[in-house]
Amino acid sequence: MKKLVFLMFAFIIANSGQAQVGKEFSNKYSGSEGVRITYISSGIFDMMGQEIKDAQFGNISLESFQGMSVIDCDDSATIKRIKKDIDLKIQNEYELLIENKEDDKCTRIYRTKTKKRTDTIELIVITEEPEDINIVFIDAASMKKSKK
Amino acid sequence: MNLNELEKTANDEQKKVPSDLEHNIDTLINTLAFAENLKSRKESHKLGNQMKWLSMAATFVLVIGFAWLMLSKQSEPKDTFSDPREAYAYFSSTMNRIASEFNDGMDKANAAMSTIKTVMSNETK
Structure with missing residues (x-):
């Protein structure tokens, strides 16, 4: 009985850990002060022609695309909360690919860490300006999976 | 008795x-x-x-x-766009912006690397 309960908890926690970060943040900050959320699922492109689906964006094609969430915020208090949350999330699970500073704008691009990499690529692009923050979460199947 | x-x-x-x-x-x-x-x-x-x-x-x-x-x-959050063409337009503009930032970063990194190489080669001379 104890083993069964332990296995059930482990299964639930493991599955919840794989929850996509973009969806998690979208659900959490939806309706918050100054926050605009844009969500695009992979299903919406199913209605488009094959030539569109074959379009490439770097290593991501529309066929491998699994979802995109964009969070845009211009409220200072909410920006602080979002920054705190995202920094905590990134700290342990993501690695920095590029940081680009230009005047007052700073853009950082993160990817899931090598150890945690599965068949899904998760990219986080954070653009910070003095009174605005824009975070883009992109989920796509890895090139290995999409070539199969 | x-x-x-x-x-x-x-x-x-x-x-x-x-x-x-x-x-x-x-x-x-x-x-x-x-x-x-x-x-x-x-x-x-x-x-x-x-x-x-x-x-x-x-x-x-x-x-x-x-x-x-x-x-x-x-x-699952709700899709913002109901028209796939609008969704595609937004998606491609976002991806192009990200690609531009990525390329800017790479250009700066490459410029820094070539500067380092120049300095190191001058020092070895």
Whole structure:
């Protein structure tokens, strides 16, 4: 009985850990002060022609695309909360690919860490300006999976 | 017979105690004690079973509640665009912006690397 309960908890926690970060943040900050959320699922492109689906964006094609969430915020208090949350999330699970500073704008691009990499690529692009923050979460199947 | 005669009769007659009286009394006491013990064990076993089922039900409710809490965090957000063409336009503009930032960063990194190489080659000379 104890083993069964332990296995059930482990299964639930493991599955919840794989929850996509973009969806998690979208659900959490939806309706918050100054926050605009844009969500695009992979299903919406199913209605488009094959030539569109074959379009490439770097290593991501529309066929491998699994979802995109964009969070845009211009409220200072909410920006602080979002920054705190995202920094905590990134700290342990993501690695920095590029940081680009230009005047007052700073853009950082993160990817899931090598150890945690599965068949899904998760990219986080954070653009910070003095009174605005824009975070883009992109989920796509890895090139290995999409070539199969 | 009056009381005095009864008393006299009791004192006179030799009454014999059965030899197995003590054994019989012991057996009876042991049998009663065993029956009592059996009864109390049955009652505690029944109570133990009920507690076991209650604890299983409580654990099940706890696990289901925990699962519901964790899974509710993962609910699918609603698509912002209903027109796939608008969704594609937004998607491609976002990806182009990201690509531009990425390329700017790479250009700066490459420029820094070539500067480092120049400095190092000057130092070796």
